[in-house]
Amino acid sequence: SQQGEEDPQALSIQEGENATMNCSYKTSINNLQWYRQNSGRGLVHLILIRSNEREKHSGRLRVTLDTSKKSSSLLITASRAADTASYFCATDAYGNTGKLIFGQGTTLQVKP
């Protein structure tokens, strides 16, 4: 069954704007991870946030986690055309160690 669901499915913004993507999940988790995928290529890990963390930063990325709402958000600040890609959240469900369940992803287009 699908665990993570991203919202929106597609997002188009201008370079320099911020992009926010959301992820909701259904079960208790050990951690939640965000990955990026350029068209037709492999996934690249961006950031991992543990269930006892609320916010994490990495460069222009900011991830929040609200376990009470079973949701996470990924914020990309000052977006660049090179940020154009699909972004996926993946959850490591509690009791299912190491088994990442992915959502369908958000396709982000950043226009120059």
Place this chain on the structure above:
Amino acid sequence: ETGVTQTPRHLVMGMTNKKSLKCEQHLGHNAMYWYKQSAKKPLELMFVYSLEERVENNSVPSRFSPECPNSSHLFLHLHTLQPEDSALYLCASSQDRQANTEAFFGQGTRLTVV
């Protein structure tokens, strides 16, 4: 470059063919995975290997047969596939199956079954 290499990058095969996908990692990871990515669908976990032992098989049809001869290599043997098996097949590895570890993905094999 993530350290996980998949070959071939593209594969076209007939429904009666037998082919194999190869995945290689030299990251010292103990867990390796096969995922299937079809259009408009989430990534589907197919198989999980931990220390060369298969620990997960997510109801994958028997026409897909994985093999893990050592901790650095993972294969997916394909035979009598169907057109609906056309997809991007992704291999990944992680330090182990414990929680709180990231996965490193290969670039994938784009498989087309004709």
